[in-house]
Amino acid sequence: MKAWKVWTVSGAVVMVGAITALTAALWRNVSSEWMVEQNAAQFALDHSPIDHIKSHSIFTASEAQEVFFGTDVFQRSWYAFVYGSPFTVQAVPVTGIIPEAEVVAKARSQNIQPINVSIGYLNAAAQQACHTSSTVVWEVYGKLTSGKTVYLYLDAYSGARAFYVAL
Secondary structure, three states, X not given: OOXXXXXXXXXXXXXXXXXXXXXXXXXXXXXXXXXXXXXXXXXXXXXXXOOEEEEEEEEOOOOOEEEEEEEOOOOOXXXXXXXXXXXXXXXXXXXXXXXHHHHHHHHHHOOEEEEEEEEEEOXXXXXXXXXXXXXXXXXXXXXXXXXXXXXXXXXXXXXXXXXXXXO
């Protein structure tokens, strides 16, 4: 076989091997995250009033939380916050929690352009660390008109500022 054919075949074999290794590594990384979410979802279904999960998000202010929104058997809406190792779940009814649209409006009224809005639960340790008495908070990640990045935390029931972090 000519030298160029050997190099072409060898190069192709190396490329296929590299692509296979990259795909396997990516799958291992992604599937492990999916497994955490799947286990957290099952924990929420088993240990909270939620019977049917409608949506999922992640909250990272105090510690990583898997946040599930869903309904119970009577079609009442709930948030379930799953965190810790082993898992702990805190479930709160949606009744009384201000809607995300109102949170966005409050942030804009404070000259913050929201980039991401999420809801989360603050346990006693997180409340103490953040100097707030709020247990359920909306987190608004956004930018001020000056371009500075900020995190605004609003009490999910009253809409009052729980705390604020400028980066």
